[in-house]
Amino acid sequence: MAVTRSGQLPLDFEYAEYADAPTQSMVDAVGRYFDRFQYEDRSTDFPRPYWRFHLIFDLCPLLEVLYLHCNFVGALGDVLPARPAPRTLRKVMLDSWTSCNLLQLYAVWKLQSVADVQLQMPLGISARIAPFVSGAVELSLLFEGDREAVHIDSQLSDARTRKLTCEALVVNKIATLAEILQDGDALSHLHTLTVPLSVLSLTLAGAYRWPRLAHLSVHIYADDVLETHHDGAPRSSWEELKCLRAAPALESLALHVHTSDGACDPPALDNARDLRQYLATLSRSIPREVKVYGFTAAIVHEMRALDSGEPRVLFY
Template sequence: MAISRAGQLPIDFEYRRSSSKVPKDLLEAFARNMHRFLTFVFDGDMTTVDFSRPAPLLRKFVYDGWPWAGVIPPDFLGSSIGQLRELHLRAAIFPAVCPALETVRHLRATYPEHRERQGYTPHFDRLFDLCPRLEVLHLHDLEGAAGVELPRGPAPQTLRNVKLNSWWHCDLSQLYTAWQLHSVPDVQLETGLQCSSTIVALVAGALELAMTSDPEDEEKVLIVAHLSNSRNRTFAWDDVRNGCGPAPLLAAVLKDGAAFAQMQALDVPLSALRLALPAARHWPRLAHLTVRIYEYDPFDGDDDEFAQQSDKPPFDIGVPEFRLRWTFLECLRNAPALETLLLKVHMADGSESPSLDDARNLREQLFALSDCIPREVSVYGFPDVVVHALLPGEMDNPRVAFMADNLDG
């Protein structure tokens, strides 16, 4: 056995089970060698292992077994304060008191489902008392409310990275406020679109704000904010295609004037922008605007007029030479005075690239807006043949430059 062959040297140990039962001789080896473990990765049934022995060298403990819960006993690691820094638990069950957790800096835990609790109390409400020196906190599948199933707050002031995930049964914005996470450098929240959480508290004071689809997951919408003092905030709505579409929700966020009085740059889908621009007077410092135009807009809602027509404007799939229409860009007449304007056209997978005629029609639309948009406009998403065929003229107003760079470059 590898444990016994290592003599008395410290051990980085990982156990991946081949059956539901952990061999008896291995359980005995665990008990004899707990004092030697530096890292311990385990996916068996935690309740079958005696974790009451001291582990003074242990720095990282990972449990990701299924279908069992990650049950931490009150006498975990001999109830001794050692060197444990990193703790990862699937379906975590915490004790009310556990001295061995006081040194944990990095905690990643999944809230247990009802069937996984098996009569246990998860004690997630005790997390900040159990781990008062946290620097990184990732909690998944959260349920409940602050001060009930979850910690009342405030969170430890040592936190520098927080990631919270919940589907339907937890208001993450309430946790953000109750835990006083405003000063944490990096905060990420993720929830289902049906969740009624407001995100204004998360992104208020943004200097730069981006509302985009996740390039790695078309079912997810991302809101990324850069705040003062190098703070970053990310809010993700998942499963958007099964909802009503987030454009009205995004627009409602942008209409909160007090929250965006300092906003200097905005990256937003056209479907949300056109609903939000009546509040543009509340964005007095906005100088840089990026507008994303999607062939099949993941932000559209079925109850929004933007999506009620069968051809999904602004893209009119009809006469080939007028396959794209750009009339909804008229909303830019309500935009504040801008220094830069970028348009990014996103075609659906399998669709034909926008054509030279499409580009000419877009340019004509922008010429008609010359009195309310910047002197130069950059457009991304057209093929190279269009970029090279339609160069901006020196006397054009505005000068519309079709760019060959990547959409997300």
């Protein structure tokens, strides 16, 4: 009676009848009104339908900021809107770790004009990422740690930004990222690029890309260049950098050398010398000055005494 008078229902219902278990009819009856049925030291939680947001754009026609966790099961139009979002949107942050395709939402909701869009989702084999960064002036594709995560950041025209963070589920994530860079139409205005060497090498194979590219930063991970030397010691081979012969004429080039996650020692002096020597073979294809990061202060000091020649390789 108290519940009826208050007009509200509690979250739990406790059943104290002395029996082995409540009858199914009792459970079904309680489940129509309560979230949980508790008896003795046991309880039953009743499933509730997924929240539906398919009318959110109708309810909020002047929506400016949208943060949404999209772990939904269902088709567009049933759980989420299947039409363009309000043009008043300035910032959108969506994340999902299920089969919800946020890149599809980006297209269906027509978010291209939104100033700031951030997505977080698994990187599936069917992901079409190029439309998400189409028109990029600056683009960064980088791995995190053991390469399980991928971070994609882009600056579009009119100060629009796009960020995509993915836990990689595909077997060949390097090929998936290279596919983004091979979309000439989407990246025809690209001016600045930050990219792993493995992705760059695959992208530039046999093709000329990005006619407006001026600034290139290449991140070199240990397994991109590491090989066993004749004395049995690991040593870096810089042959993969030959892909720079196919790069456009650049104004600046920076190389960021990373150690492997399990390595205790940073790149050695011999590696720095080998790198300088190999870059000399590319002098006709790269800028006259190249900046290199990732070596110890002692090696930087040693190599600074030898920074003459062409190209001029500056270690930081």
